[in-house]
Amino acid sequence: MEVTQVLLSAQSVDSTVRKHAEETLKQFQEQNLPVFLLSLSAELASEEKPVDSRRLAGLILKNALDAKEQHRKYELVQRWLSLDVAVKSQIRAYLLQTLSSTVSDARSTASQVIAKVAGIELPQKQWPELIGSLLSNVHQVPPHVKQATLETLGYICEEVSPDVIEQDQVNKILTLVVQGMNANEANIDVRLAATRALYNALGFAQANFSNDMERDYIMRVVCEATLSPEVKIRQASYECLVSIGSTYYEKLAPYIQDIFNITSKAVREDEEQVALQAIEFWSSICDEEIDILEEYGGDFTADSDVPCYYFIKQALPALVPLLLETLLKQEEDQDQDEGAWNLAMAGGTCLGLVVRTVGDDIVPLVMPFIEENLSKEDWRRREAATYAFGSILEGPSPDKLTPIVNVALNFMLTALTKDPSSHVKDTTAWTLGRIFEFLHGSAVENPIITPSNCQQIVTVLLESMKDAPNVAEKACGALYFLTQGYEDLGSTSPLTPYFQDIVQCLLNVTHREDAAESRLRSSAYETLNEVVRCSTEETARLVLELVQVIMQELHKTLEAQKLSSDEREKQNELQGLLCGCLQVIIQKLGVSEATKFAFMQYADQIMSLLLGVFACRSATVHEEAMLSIGALAYATGPNFAKYMPDFYKYLEMGLQNFEEYQVCSVTVGIVGDICRALEDKILPYCDGIMTQLLKDLSSNQLHRSVKPPIFSCFGDIALAIGENFEKYLMYAMPMLQSAAELSAHTSGADDEMIEYTNLLRNGILEAYSGIFQGFKNSPKTQLLIPYAPHALQFLDSIYMEKDMDDIVMKTAIEVLGDLADTLGSNAGSLIQQSMSCKDFLNECLSSEDHLIKESAEWARLAISRAISV
Numbered sequence: 001m002e003v004t005q006v007l008l009s010a011q012s013v014d015s016t017v018r019k020h021a022e023e024t025l026k027q028f029q030e031q032n033l034p035v036f037l038l039s040l041s042a043e044l045a046s047e048e049k050p051v052d053s054r055r056l057a058g059l060i061l062k063n064a065l066d067a068k069e070q071h072r073k074y075e076l077v078q079r080w081l082s083l084d085v086a087v088k089s090q091i092r093a094y095l096l097q098t099l100s101s102t103v104s105d106a107r108s109t110a111s112q113v114i115a116k117v118a119g120i121e122l123p124q125k126q127w128p129e130l131i132g133s134l135l136s137n138v139h140q141v142p143p144h145v146k147q148a149t150l151e152t153l154g155y156i157c158e159e160v161s162p163d164v165i166e167q168d169q170v171n172k173i174l175t176l177v178v179q180g181m182n183a184n185e186a187n188i189d190v191r192l193a194a195t196r197a198l199y200n201a202l203g204f205a206q207a208n209f210s211n212d213m214e215r216d217y218i219m220r221v222v223c224e225a226t227l228s229p230e231v232k233i234r235q236a237s238y239e240c241l242v243s244i245g246s247t248y249y250e251k252l253a254p255y256i257q258d259i260f261n262i263t264s265k266a267v268r269e270d271e272e273q274v275a276l277q278a279i280e281f282w283s284s285i286c287d288e289e290i291d292i293l294e295e296y297g298g299d300f301t302a303d304s305d306v307p308c309y310y311f312i313k314q315a316l317p318a319l320v321p322l323l324l325e326t327l328l329k330q331e332e333d334q335d336q337d338e339g340a341w342n343l344a345m346a347g348g349t350c351l352g353l354v355v356r357t358v359g360d361d362i363v364p365l366v367m368p369f370i371e372e373n374l375s376k377e378d379w380r381r382r383e384a385a386t387y388a389f390g391s392i393l394e395g396p397s398p399d400k401l402t403p404i405v406n407v408a409l410n411f412m413l414t415a416l417t418k419d420p421s422s423h424v425k426d427t428t429a430w431t432l433g434r435i436f437e438f439l440h441g442s443a444v445e446n447p448i449i450t451p452s453n454c455q456q457i458v459t460v461l462l463e464s465m466k467d468a469p470n471v472a473e474k475a476c477g478a479l480y481f482l483t484q485g486y487e488d489l490g491s492t493s494p495l496t497p498y499f500q501d502i503v504q505c506l507l508n509v510t511h512r513e514d515a516a517e518s519r520l521r522s523s524a525y526e527t528l529n530e531v532v533r534c535s536t537e538e539t540a541r542l543v544l545e546l547v548q549v550i551m552q553e554l555h556k557t558l559e560a561q562k563l564s565s566d567e568r569e570k571q572n573e574l575q576g577l578l579c580g581c582l583q584v585i586i587q588k589l590g591v592s593e594a595t596k597f598a599f600m601q602y603a604d605q606i607m608s609l610l611l612g613v614f615a616c617r618s619a620t621v622h623e624e625a626m627l628s629i630g631a632l633a634y635a636t637g638p639n640f641a642k643y644m645p646d647f648y649k650y651l652e653m654g655l656q657n658f659e660e661y662q663v664c665s666v667t668v669g670i671v672g673d674i675c676r677a678l679e680d681k682i683l684p685y686c687d688g689i690m691t692q693l694l695k696d697l698s699s700n701q702l703h704r705s706v707k708p709p710i711f712s713c714f715g716d717i718a719l720a721i722g723e724n725f726e727k728y729l730m731y732a733m734p735m736l737q738s739a740a741e742l743s744a745h746t747s748g749a750d751d752e753m754i755e756y757t758n759l760l761r762n763g764i765l766e767a768y769s770g771i772f773q774g775f776k777n778s779p780k781t782q783l784l785i786p787y788a789p790h791a792l793q794f795l796d797s798i799y800m801e802k803d804m805d806d807i808v809m810k811t812a813i814e815v816l817g818d819l820a821d822t823l824g825s826n827a828g829s830l831i832q833q834s835m836s837c838k839d840f841l842n843e844c845l846s847s848e849d850h851l852i853k854e855s856a857e858w859a860r861l862a863i864s865r866a867i868s869v
């Protein structure tokens with residue numbers, strides 16, 4: 001087969017040609033993977049071939065080695081490892097050969113593929129000669145090959161962890177990289193590649209950063225590179241500095257003054273992409289110091305890991321004016337452009353972080369800027385001053401801020417209605433939102449919102465909701481926080497007199513022609529939901545009226561027919577927002593004794609609307625509608641049974657949809673809600689549900705995040721149907737056991753994996769707990785005896801591993817209690833034989849977490865009963 005032509009056709013503008021070529025490639029891959037990969041690597045290596053086919057060949061190779069999805073990636077890795085050794089070594093040779101190509105695209109693609117292969121093979125101790133062969137001769141080769149070599153080394157460092165490469169080779173890599181960055185290196189491409197490689201290699205430089213001389217040298221080279229005449233090199237070297245700021249924060253003291261000097265020059269004078277990185281450096285230092293201060297508070301002790309060097313506090317007098325200057329560099333239309341990022345925004349973000357880092361100290365430094373510029377003619381100055389004001393609201397103490405805010409509030413409210421500039425109004429509404437978010441109830445003595453200004457605030461915010469979409473969106477946000485501040489007031493709220501207006505106004509916003517801009521519609525619904533959630537009994541009658549409105553709106557979306565795909569997407573989105581609102585209303589009205597009765601008259605209608613929403617789709621279910629179903633089931637309890645015959649098919653559809661794993665996961669959660677609502681009335685549906693859940697678990701395409709909720713769901717079902725779970729034991733238990741074995745050991749796993757493992761353990765434990773409890777007092781408890789040793793072994797193993805989180809600990813001790821409680825004397829001897837039950841129990845009994853302690857007390861009681869009989 002002529003692979004070149006197929007690769008070119010696969011990039012054709014003619015979709016028929018393209019599809020055909022893609023199909024051919026797919027078949028080739030399926031029929032003979034080794035030859036397929038070999039041909040691609042030969043294509044990439046061949047200087048005679050067109051650059052487009054070489055590039056695509058490399059890309060396909062890369063995708064054959066790595067994938068975003070965890071289990072897919074695992075499969076690809078296994079597939080590569082199982083290839084014939086001769087094939088792999090031929091492919092590697094082609095790849096290395098490509099690094100000398102004169103075509104830069106080919107070299108760069110090969111670099112990435114080599115790194116992917118290295119990412120698989122180096123941890124397996126395969127391809128041991130790779131780094132050595134890259135490093136050998138590197139000083140004799142032409143610049144373009146040196147550039148490709150550096151790029152490859154950089155990607156390899158990004159791909160593998162430092163312990164995979166021998167220290168001796170790490171040293172050589174770092175030396176080569178830093179030399180490549182040095183001013184003595186004449187070739188610009190080499191310097192750029194070296195600078196970018198250093199960025200990836202910084203994690204390998206621990207040893208060098210602990211040695212003063214070597215660190216000085218690296219820092220000097222990086223700082224010099226920030227002054228390069230090449231803008232890309234300056235940008236890349238600032239990226240290195242940003243990374244050094246967070247990776248080696250504790251080593252920065254000797255350099256911070258110099259770094260301040262070069263960054264401030266860059267912020268003021270350099271091209272935007274460089275200036276942004278220079279600001280980013282200070283943001284990253286703020287992040288470090290915020291973390292350190294949050295962890296240790298003010299009192300640093302000798303045994304803490306890293307002390308706070310207060311770099312930000314020291315730089316404050318110079319840093320604050322620098323950042324305030326950037327605030328004045330707004331772009332004309334930045335409020336409309338949603339993905340916009342520019343100097344003013346970066347500077348504003350950094351200022352906000354600085355405020356959070358230093359607190360009160362910043363207030364006197366920023367106030368003169370605000371006071372002088374807040375009412376200047378030039379909109380940029382008013383906007384910058386308002387932004388600065390909004391920025392200082394999170395961090396300083398309320399004592400410091402309240403007097404200032406009390407003075408400024410009136411000014412802000414006037415500006416929000418009267419300022420001629422839409423930018424200024426936008427930022428003013430944002431600032432008001434931050435006032436309500438951070439200072440709402442903080443000043444009891446001298447409150448910011450009083451009965452006398454509350455009406456004015458509400459009036460101004462509602463008025464602004466008629467303004468341009470970006471301003472109206474911020475006004476919705478401000479109202480959101482104003483409302484939230486009154487959340488726990490009990491039976492009366494100062495907002496009660498305005499409730500009807502607020503709701504009407506928000507509904508009006510959702511109907512605006514331009515509500516799709518600036519996220520306005522979503523924002524209005526989010527605020528409406530918050531208004532409902534925080535409402536009191538005084539306004540329950542009005543919320544009941546709102547139900548009817550929302551139902552009508554939802555009904556309208558169902559009438560639309562023959563939609564284009566664009567319209568269908570809009571319908572889907574609107575249905576999501578309306579279902580979200582219904583969910584909040586159901587949770588509010590359907591649970592409180594005072595409103596439950598009045599609300600229930602709508603339950604049938606709501607259910608039929610939700611079924612209508614499901615019916616709008618063919619193969620999948622609407623997530624928000626599913627969540628509303630959960631709320632409704634909770635509110636209706638056993639009465640939900642009457643909806644099950646019609647609803648069941650959508651439930652099944654959701655469970656079947658493991659490709660859209662969020663849908664599947666949400667649906668699994670709803671099964672739990674329905675089990676709790678229906679109890680044993682769910683029995684007729686259990687065969688179908690269990691079959692589907694077991695099928696999901698056996699599929700190798702199931703996203704791993706759905707597994708823990710499925711196991712918990714086993715527990716919910718068992719609790720609901722009790723001993724009727726008998727017929728599922730022989731299927732469910734082996735699944736639990738094999739998952740338990742997988743999750744017992746986490747050694748060598750990264751944080752993300754440990755977190756997942758804990759979720760999985762929790763799911764398994766909830767399943768055991770539900771099953772043991774479900775069989776309690778049943779004549780069939782003895783059916784569980786064969787499974788008890790395994791459950792205890794699982795508890796033993798996670799106890800030994802010593803890395804469970806508090807949630808797992810609590811569920812685990814409960815399982816021990818449930819097991820003893822249900823099996824009684826049958827469990828007694830097993831528990832006594834267990835290696836660690838006693839230690840585990842004692843550890844939980846002396847836990848500081850009172851929930852764990854409580855569960856442990858109960859487990860102790862259950863165990864002592866089991867042992868004594």
Ligand SMILES: *[C@@H]1O[C@H](CO)[C@@H](O)[C@H](O)[C@H]1NC(C)=O
Binds near residue numbers: 174175214
């Ligand atoms: C890093 O440290 C190693 C070992 O001390 C040394 O060989 C190497 O030259 C250092 N590299 C740099 C760039 O300082």
Ligand SMILES: *[C@@H]1O[C@H](CO)[C@@H](O)[C@H](O)[C@H]1NC(C)=O
Binds near residue numbers: 257258261
């Ligand atoms: C930083 O710049 C200031 C003013 O330009 C200068 O006085 C100071 O010496 C510089 N500091 C360092 C460490 O270069």
Ligand SMILES: *[C@@H]1O[C@H](CO)[C@@H](O)[C@H](O)[C@H]1NC(C)=O
Binds near residue numbers: 328368369370373381
């Ligand atoms: C107000 O803004 C201007 C920039 O337009 C700035 O030069 C001036 O220093 C600011 N005022 C204060 C007191 O910071």
Ligand SMILES: *[C@@H]1O[C@H](CO)[C@@H](O)[C@H](O)[C@H]1NC(C)=O
Binds near residue numbers: 501502504505508
């Ligand atoms: C909502 O819109 C209606 C009709 O467009 C209007 O009469 C009413 O005043 C508006 N309500 C609020 C509170 O803005």
